[in-house]
Amino acid sequence: MDMFAQFLAGTGFASMTWGNAMMIVIGVVFITLAIVKDYEPLLLVPIGFGVVVGNIPLVAGMAIGVYDEGSVLSYIYYGVSQGIFPPLIFLGIGAMTDFSTMLSNPKLILLGAAAQVGIFLTLIGALFLGFTPEEAGAIGIIGGADGPTAIFLASKLAPHLLGPIAIAAYSYMALVPVIQPPIMMLLTTREERLIHMKAPRQVSRRERVIFPIAGFLICALIAPGSMVLIGMLFFGNLLKESLVTDRLANTARNAMIDIVTILLGFSVGASTSADHFLTSQSMLIFGLGALSFCIATAGGILFAKFMNLFLKEKINPLIGAAGVSAVPDSARVVHTVGQREDPTNYLLMHAMAPNVAGVIGSAIAAGVLWTVLVK
Amino acid sequence: MDMFAQFLAGTGFASMTWGNAMMIVIGVVFITLAIVKDYEPLLLVPIGFGVVVGNIPLVAGMAIGVYDEGSVLSYIYYGVSQGIFPPLIFLGIGAMTDFSTMLSNPKLILLGAAAQVGIFLTLIGALFLGFTPEEAGAIGIIGGADGPTAIFLASKLAPHLLGPIAIAAYSYMALVPVIQPPIMMLLTTREERLIHMKAPRQVSRRERVIFPIAGFLICALIAPGSMVLIGMLFFGNLLKESLVTDRLANTARNAMIDIVTILLGFSVGASTSADHFLTSQSMLIFGLGALSFCIATAGGILFAKFMNLFLKEKINPLIGAAGVSAVPDSARVVHTVGQREDPTNYLLMHAMAPNVAGVIGSAIAAGVLWTVLVK
Amino acid sequence: MDMFAQFLAGTGFASMTWGNAMMIVIGVVFITLAIVKDYEPLLLVPIGFGVVVGNIPLVAGMAIGVYDEGSVLSYIYYGVSQGIFPPLIFLGIGAMTDFSTMLSNPKLILLGAAAQVGIFLTLIGALFLGFTPEEAGAIGIIGGADGPTAIFLASKLAPHLLGPIAIAAYSYMALVPVIQPPIMMLLTTREERLIHMKAPRQVSRRERVIFPIAGFLICALIAPGSMVLIGMLFFGNLLKESLVTDRLANTARNAMIDIVTILLGFSVGASTSADHFLTSQSMLIFGLGALSFCIATAGGILFAKFMNLFLKEKINPLIGAAGVSAVPDSARVVHTVGQREDPTNYLLMHAMAPNVAGVIGSAIAAGVLWTVLVK
Amino acid sequence: MIHVGLQNVMNGRGLAITIIGMTIVFSGLVAISLFIGQLPNLLKLYDRLTTHKNRQPAPLASEAGEEPAQENEIMTAIGLVVHLELERLTGESQKITISRRPGQGAIWASAGKMRSLSQRSTHA
Amino acid sequence: MIHVGLQNVMNGRGLAITIIGMTIVFSGLVAISLFIGQLPNLLKLYDRLTTHKNRQPAPLASEAGEEPAQENEIMTAIGLVVHLELERLTGESQKITISRRPGQGAIWASAGKMRSLSQRSTHA
Amino acid sequence: MIHVGLQNVMNGRGLAITIIGMTIVFSGLVAISLFIGQLPNLLKLYDRLTTHKNRQPAPLASEAGEEPAQENEIMTAIGLVVHLELERLTGESQKITISRRPGQGAIWASAGKMRSLSQRSTHA
Ligand code: NA
Numbered sequence A, B, C: 001m002d003m004f005a006q007f008l009a010g011t012g013f014a015s016m017t018w019g020n021a022m023m024i025v026i027g028v029v030f031i032t033l034a035i036v037k038d039y040e041p042l043l044l045v046p047i048g049f050g051v052v053v054g055n056i057p058l059v060a061g062m063a064i065g066v067y068d069e070g071s072v073l074s075y076i077y078y079g080v081s082q083g084i085f086p087p088l089i090f091l092g093i094g095a096m097t098d099f100s101t102m103l104s105n106p107k108l109i110l111l112g113a114a115a116q117v118g119i120f121l122t123l124i125g126a127l128f129l130g131f132t133p134e135e136a137g138a139i140g141i142i143g144g145a146d147g148p149t150a151i152f153l154a155s156k157l158a159p160h161l162l163g164p165i166a167i168a169a170y171s172y173m174a175l176v177p178v179i180q181p182p183i184m185m186l187l188t189t190r191e192e193r194l195i196h197m198k199a200p201r202q203v204s205r206r207e208r209v210i211f212p213i214a215g216f217l218i219c220a221l222i223a224p225g226s227m228v229l230i231g232m233l234f235f236g237n238l239l240k241e242s243l244v245t246d247r248l249a250n251t252a253r254n255a256m257i258d259i260v261t262i263l264l265g266f267s268v269g270a271s272t273s274a275d276h277f278l279t280s281q282s283m284l285i286f287g288l289g290a291l292s293f294c295i296a297t298a299g300g301i302l303f304a305k306f307m308n309l310f311l312k313e314k315i316n317p318l319i320g321a322a323g324v325s326a327v328p329d330s331a332r333v334v335h336t337v338g339q340r341e342d343p344t345n346y347l348l349m350h351a352m353a354p355n356v357a358g359v360i361g362s363a364i365a366a367g368v369l370w371t372v373l374v375k
Numbered sequence D, E, F: 001m002i003h004v005g006l007q008n009v010m011n012g013r014g015l016a017i018t019i020i021g022m023t024i025v026f027s028g029l030v031a032i033s034l035f036i037g038q039l040p041n042l043l044k045l046y047d048r049l050t051t052h053k054n055r056q057p058a059p060l061a062s063e064a065g066e067e068p069a070q071e072n073e074i075m076t077a078i079g080l081v082v083h084l085e086l087e088r089l090t091g092e093s094q095k096i097t098i099s100r101r102p103g104q105g106a107i108w109a110s111a112g113k114m115r116s117l118s119q120r121s122t123h124a
């Protein structure tokens, strides 16, 4: 019965490595955090289960895994490795995003620009640690706090690091409620945190329809590399705000984004087999990623304080932290921290302005990095 | 800082051409028409935004545009260039089309045949102007007044003209309420426009279930080239009428057709970059397209008048204009024109019969052209 | 007018064969059974219409059919031939399956294992009849009574037999209410059929969340070849049971599974053109398929009787027949047969346990066969 | 240089294609038209034949679709009123409802229902 | 061996990329910010120009979106109450409603409605 | 020529595959069966261990899922009645409702709600 021996040798138990076991535990932790702590469950559950699947040892000669040509997982992963899924997710995000508060208070947009400093300082850090410029750019974008953008840029600049970069980006996005508050408390005074802001003005439908078209033209002409992501984001938003294409917007923000999210999360997770993932590079990437989130948060807050030097109507600098993107979690964190000081202070709507501006900002940054670094 | 100069040279401002600017304006006009005038918004908004995106000047060396191998837009455009999207749209259309009025008044089907004369006369016109037979066939199908059919045939016969043909087809479909009424007034007398038609009879469920199967067999055996489009149309309709596959029909006519419409419209629009689109050929195509719509409308009306010579129960010749397809806009136009003469005359349901017959007719015509002209 | 003669020669009437005509009749019979008898309409209507479409004779030189490179149908069929669709369907099935009754009565799981004997005995039968081992494995899996699993394994082991195997699997699944009852009556006594079973206990949310993760690990480590199917099944179930990813589960079990079902059913049907399908091999496959369903049913029932030798709380052996999978039809058949003897006996919930266990069992069996037989 | 002119039309067999094309389009739609026109008669014939031979009329449509109508009617009426009221409230928006087939999947649904019922009972 | 150090940053033009990158990010968002800030004024200007020349104000938004508001208001209020009640009942779950556009496809809908109405009448 | 016969089965190792296959299928499902059978006990053990060490029971399920049940109960009851009524009206059709999670996306929803509220107030 050598066939039986042969089969036994092919079971997962035989070829299981410590690395695989560790990754499976990490996958289960992701799922647990998502369910128990409610951290970004729509992403952590698919990614977590994907990590578990991707670390079952494979039988030699069978096309099963993400990296095996012709396997089912490789077809699904194609949407990740070619950068197809992220723009489709941006389409759905555009179709569910309300830019009204941003339109009603345009100066808050600058906070979404300032927070992108995390991207570039992390790039310098990555260069310092010996990564190539392309790799450094892909690692820096973790500081954009935007999963699809990170996957898109990594697929273009450093496909071999896509797994760790994507996992780092989504992990820290999920951990925003843990990472940001200490930095916010450190960099602001109690007086600053108590600042109330004026209710935003009413935005007309015309403004909301014109914005996605004009905003796209501005971004795409200044940074053509951001065209795909920004184009899809604003296309989705136009579908929503035009009101005459409701059914398309509805499908984009429901069935379509859900399908893509399932496939993207699962296959990104499944790409983290221990032999590809558990490298010293990954550890450095996770370290740099944490750093970039902190810098980005600080960048937004400090720029808000800088703007306050010139403004008559002061900005509550807490909302600068929402400039990192991580929509809508970082805006919620701002709101929570603000309410801890003064329960009557509703910062949520104000924080949405830098929050969505941060999405645009990191997409522009990704476009710049792609243009400058692509070979 | 030569990198900065290099980047500046890469921005859209530097390499913007007049052609691009003009196309962007056209894209914005499409969107505006869709929103303000409510002309076919489900198609003109995606196409219009696609046109804007497709005319942002690209950075050399980056794979962004529809025609760059490996770019995201090229993957989406693949569904257009290979003719995959149109049959899927036909599936959804089938699942939302009610053939009842057609089934209850079979002689009106002939109007949907007569209107296809626009296709073939335009083909002759295109040949006359020096287009190759394949190109002439693809241009002629604009007269079918059916976007997916036009894209499908163009992708098979003249892929290099797909952009202008698709844009022309959808533009004129959107302009049906402008193009058709003068021709209808010109070719009919007031007495004819006042004709009331008998209410259609009740159609049993069995007839509605048998029709898509039998109709498919008839069409596909007579013109096998029409098999894909017609097959999907009647397949969708069977899903709807069988009543036992409601959930599939629902998904086909909602999530599925919406997703395909978004991707098709956007990527067709994005394929119209000025250097591919602004050619003298495109101008000729637009001219021929306008002509073909007029001929098709006239063909339907005149055939209705011809039929009246033999019929005891006269047909209101206005409904011949609905034979061009352009579902359901041309049927609505017929209704509106009819009500202008006599507000008690409800032509809508009657006009639906030639209207859906026109869809079948132009799909057959496309099948014939494909068979005869394919190399 | 030799072009006319040429066209006429290209119509379907000219090149129609008796085989094509027969297949078209079979397709219509499928549709009729689905509508009139309500046999698995979600599958038989798409497959039936696909069979009709796939047997329209094609024009030489045109890329229309499933097997023509570059045709629309070939792109859709790609999801079948590469085994991409079945895992996506399993995702949706997982997102709609409630494993509660199975969790509350774990010993019933064994019935789902016993019924898989049909797979392996049929494999032996197929070997006996001269099929190669790969072919025999693909034919045997028909006995798994699970369409997606059969298609997945056939696409991996014997792509040239995919059509007949898929059609056989779905046909017999549709015919479960005809095939199973006589075997159930033959192998059980009236006393056995009257056995009432205890109401299942309440299953906590924690159990339902842990099960898909732990169940996946057990299956995938024991039979890594089953990883893709089982992984998707349990991934979908985790999306459902975690409760924090409701919207993803909803899309997976609605829009996503519907779209894939439409495309899979239609293109599998269209792959059965007479020249590929009407072979003596296909006849043998249909014979072996019928046999495998009977053996599987008998295996489940007899194993239940065997278990009763050791159990204090007797199992109603009828529910062993539900071990074949064919969810949820075979469970319904069990319930109906049970109620015929005693209208107060509600076996439905109990039968669901072996029924869903049967799905897992046949996916494991498919994994084993793939691993052992893949070249 | 592209030449404009009738010679192109000749070379491209424009007239032949047009005649063949219109002939086939008309053939197809006339055939459909004739078939549809005869379909009710064919169905009547089929019903008569099957009723003659057997005891009951054909199973497909008149039965499956229309027999339970008497009891469905009141429901339909109520449903229509509710639908129109909802439509009035929501301003023409139309709810897309994926109506599951009664047979198909009903087991799964009932499984879910049973579970939720028993869950509640632990607290009641 | 990978060397850690500032020389890497120099070689990779890290500083240049950072400065260019932040400049462009700020340029883009400042441009958007300025445009948005001026948009209401631009629209007012446009309205004044078009009202001057023609008889009516611009058609796009203030009309299309807000004119029928007076009559929509009561509906919205009722709709909100219904929505909140439903939300209370179903525990925060939110119905996804694909609202068909009134114009688009209304014919098809009415076709269906007519059919169902006439079907019922055969039994009434 | 294809030969029919037992030799084929031998050559194809049919018996070995069958024995291995059934063994593995049974191994897998027996393992699952055993695990499921022990799962409630494992969870009880886990709860006892965590309650011993800390002040509260384990957070995952009994809390998250069942603590707020007392208040949910009445809602569930009402919901059931509404559901059954709707089902009665619509004749077994089942509305597919995409229930958004309360936390996730609630901000976006509230943003929309605030906007619509403030819009209405300009006319009220
Ligand atoms: Na950002």
Ligand code: NA
Binding pocket: B143, B144, B145, B146, B323, B324, B325, B326, B358, B359, B361, B362, B363
């Ligand atoms: Na037409």
Ligand code: NA
Binding pocket: C116, C143, C144, C145, C146, C323, C324, C325, C326, C358, C359, C361, C362, C363
């Ligand atoms: Na099975």
